[in-house]
Amino acid sequence: KEKAEITKEQQAFMKVIVDSYNRHQIPQDVTKKLLQEQYSAEENFILLTEMATSQVQVLVEFTKNIPGFLSLDHEDQIALLKGSAVEAMFLRSAQVLSTKMPNGHTEVLEERIRNSGISEEFMTPMFNFYKSIGKLHMVQEEQALLTAVTILTPDRPFVKDHPAVERLQEPMLEVLRKLCALHHPREPQYFARLLGRLTELRTLNHYHTEMLTSWRMNDQKFTPLLCEIWDVQ
Numbered sequence: 138k139e140k141a142e143i144t145k146e147q148q149a150f151m152k153v154i155v156d157s158y159n160r161h162q163i164p165q166d167v168t169k170k171l172l173q174e175q176y177s178a179e180e181n182f183i184l185l186t187e188m189a190t191s192q193v194q195v196l197v198e199f200t201k202n203i204p205g206f207l208s209l210d211h212e213d214q215i216a217l218l219k220g221s222a223v224e225a226m227f228l229r230s231a232q233v234l235s236t237k238m239p240n241g242h243t244e245v246l247e248e249r250i251r252n253s254g255i256s257e258e259f260m261t262p263m264f265n266f267y268k269s270i271g272k273l274h275m276v277q278e279e280q281a282l283l284t285a286v287t288i289l290t291p292d293r294p295f296v297k298d299h300p301a302v303e304r305l306q307e308p309m310l311e312v313l314r315k316l317c318a319l320h321h322p323r324e325p326q327y328f329a330r331l332l333g334r335l336t337e338l339r340t341l342n343h344y345h346t347e348m349l350t351s352w353r354m355n356d357q358k359f360t361p362l363l364c365e366i367w368d369v370q
């Protein structure tokens with residue numbers, strides 16, 4: 138019985154992460170811009186650059202609030218951020234798309250993303266991922282914890298102290314497991330399905346690297362922050 142109950146300290150721990158997750162939303166005006174009048178592919182690209190840049194800023198703030206993160210080795214902190222930035226961006230994108238929007242808005246948003254200079258071959262895996270996340274109907278706490286679990290993945294490139302990262306990720310996974318049981322009582326495999334999405338997310342890293350090189354061809358500009366976090370230029 139006690140295995141299923143979320144303890145008092147787990148509640149407090151989760152509250153810190155969920156509050157931080159909710160506090161660091163992407164400014165609605167940026168998403169609103171994507172929904173306004175017709176844009177050219179170039180303008181859509183610039184809007185996505187703006188959104189992705191602001192999401193990285195939000196990601197850094199959220200990560201700093203993860204209990205214990207700031208006591209990790211500083212170089213490992215950077216390695217975790219850089220290693221998870223693209224996955225966190227796709228996870229956030231999926232969450233934005235799966236949030237209830239006024240009818241028609243999701244389609245417009247999809248249209249803008251499809252017409253932003255991203256080659257067709259990356260659209261399919263990207264939108265498949267968005268759909269597979271949408272089908273899970275995650276509650277906010279699950280979204281926040283899944284993002285924190287993604288950031289605290291010990292086997293990122295250049296991470297030196299794996300055990301220290303595992304020690305932070307484990308309690309997150311434990312709370313996430315209990316949350317899944319609590320919010321999806323009729324789906325005993327829900328937690329496993331959630332973690333399965335993280336595997337799908339990793340494949341998007343590869344597509345993203347390919348996207349970047351294809352963009353480099355027709356000299357699309359990124360912001361200094363995106364270049365820094367993605368190791369481009």
Ligand SMILES: CC(C)NC(=O)n1c(-c2ccccc2)cc2c1CN(S(=O)(=O)c1cccs1)CC2
Pocket residue numbers: 163182185186187188189192226229230231233234246250255345348
């Ligand atoms: C919410 C934010 C984080 N999402 C976002 O910026 N999106 C979204 C997106 C998805 C659903 C709703 C709203 C937007 C689709 C794509 C991106 C960014 N990337 S990118 O970072 O590779 C990029 C390419 C060119 C410049 S930046 C490309 C694909």
